[in-house]
Amino acid sequence: MHIFEILYHEFIGFWGYDQLWKIIQTQNYEALLTQKGIQAFLRPVLPVLLLIEIIRGLFHQRYSHAQYKISLFTYILNRFISSFLSIAMVAFCIGFFEPYALFKTTLSWYWFIYGYVVWELAHFVYHYFGHKVRLFWCLHSTHHAPEYMNLSVTYAHFFLEAPYADIIRTTICILLGVNPPLLFLIMFIDGTWGSFIHIGENLLKDGRLGFLNRVILTPSHHRVHHARNPLYMDTNFCNLLNIWDKAFGTLQDEKQQVDIEYGISRPMKKGDFLDAYFGEIVALGKDVYAAPGIKNKILYVFMPPGWSHTGDHKTATVVKAEYVKEHKQALRLEGQP
Numbered sequence: 177m178h179i180f181e182i183l184y185h186e187f188i189g190f191w192g193y194d195q196l197w198k199i200i201q202t203q204n205y206e207a208l209l210t211q212k213g214i215q216a217f218l219r220p221v222l223p224v225l226l227l228i229e230i231i232r233g234l235f236h237q238r239y240s241h242a243q244y245k246i247s248l249f250t251y252i253l254n255r256f257i258s259s260f261l262s263i264a265m266v267a268f269c270i271g272f273f274e275p276y277a278l279f280k281t282t283l284s285w286y287w288f289i290y291g292y293v294v295w296e297l298a299h300f301v302y303h304y305f306g307h308k309v310r311l312f313w314c315l316h317s318t319h320h321a322p323e324y325m326n327l328s329v330t331y332a333h334f335f336l337e338a339p340y341a342d343i344i345r346t347t348i349c350i351l352l353g354v355n356p357p358l359l360f361l362i363m364f365i366d367g368t369w370g371s372f373i374h375i376g377e378n379l380l381k382d383g384r385l386g387f388l389n390r391v392i393l394t395p396s397h398h399r400v401h402h403a404r405n406p407l408y409m410d411t412n413f414c415n416l417l418n419i420w421d422k423a424f425g426t427l428q429d430e431k432q433q434v435d436i437e438y439g440i441s442r443p444m445k446k447g448d449f450l451d452a453y454f455g456e457i458v459a460l461g462k463d464v465y466a467a468p469g470i471k472n473k474i475l476y477v478f479m480p481p482g483w484s485h486t487g488d489h490k491t492a493t494v495v496k497a498e499y500v501k502e503h504k505q506a507l508r509l510e511g512q513p
């Protein structure tokens with residue numbers, strides 16, 4: 177295929193309106209009521225919102241090229257490798273683990289609720305370890321590298337993260353009986369919501385969504401998740417339902433007094449795509465190389481980011497505990513335990 181043809185198809189694919197266009201052309205509007213039709217309708221929403229976000233940023237002179245660069249470069253790289261690996265991994269896990277499922281579920285509303293709760297648990301497990309095991313943080317940190325929030329961050333992922341996430345999420349769901357059609361439906365809803373919660377302040381200033389902030393995880397919660405403030409680090413691991421964050425004590429609301437600082441705590445080369453993509457792997461490699469003894473080398477790989485063989489740990493738990501101790505008085509006034 178000619179290079180321009182490939183680029184043309186990639187460009188068209190990015191906007192994701194081909195299925196919807198087909199429905200309009202054939203005037204088969206009834207198809208919009210099916211699951212496939214709803215997906216066809218919703219698929220172009222994110223790219224269009226992203227475009228509006230950029231235009232609004234330009235209009236208010238808040239747009240900066242650097243805010244989108246890392247995410248879009250990552251999208252382009254992932255487009256070619258990650259989606260293929262991820263689909264293969266989901267198919268493999270379904271085929272391999274389905275015979276061992278504890279029981280079988282069907283497509284009904286109560287199994288849908290059950291499936292969603294299980295999915296959120298599986299998502300929590302993948303995401304929690306993505307933050308708490310240094311090796312997995314190497315895969316997840318690209319998503320946290322951008323020092324701003326906008327819809328393009330949805331696309332910022334290391335190419336091996338999707339397969340890693342899908343092994344864990346699909347395996348847990350399949351073993352706990354979530355049947356594949358139900359799983360794909362949940363994955364679609366989760367993916368759509370998971371993209372939306374990256375909406376930036378340019379498009380939605382207050383991400384709390386009113387009363388919904390008390391019931392589900394909102395863009396505000398996910399902004400907190402992307403913050404490097406000591407109080408906010410390693411919180412809000414869920415995606416839509418907040419039950420597992422509540423259960424494991426990792427739910428954190430956005431505080432009026434604590435302004436969000438986006439990004440990771442490691443000093444980064446500003447706007448450097450390669451640093452955002454490989455920086456944590458390089459840093460881990462250096463720590464492993466410099467660590468004395470094989471035990472310390474292995475511990476660096478599996479302990480949380482910030483762990484040190486010297487005992488001078490800078491993990492999120494330690495940094496947060498120090499912060500809370502220092503700001504005890506102020507936090508108590510704000511109703512923070």
Ligand SMILES: [Zn+2]
Pocket residue numbers: 303306307316320401
């Ligand atoms: Zn995360």
Ligand SMILES: [Zn+2]
Pocket residue numbers: 319329374398402
């Ligand atoms: Zn995110």
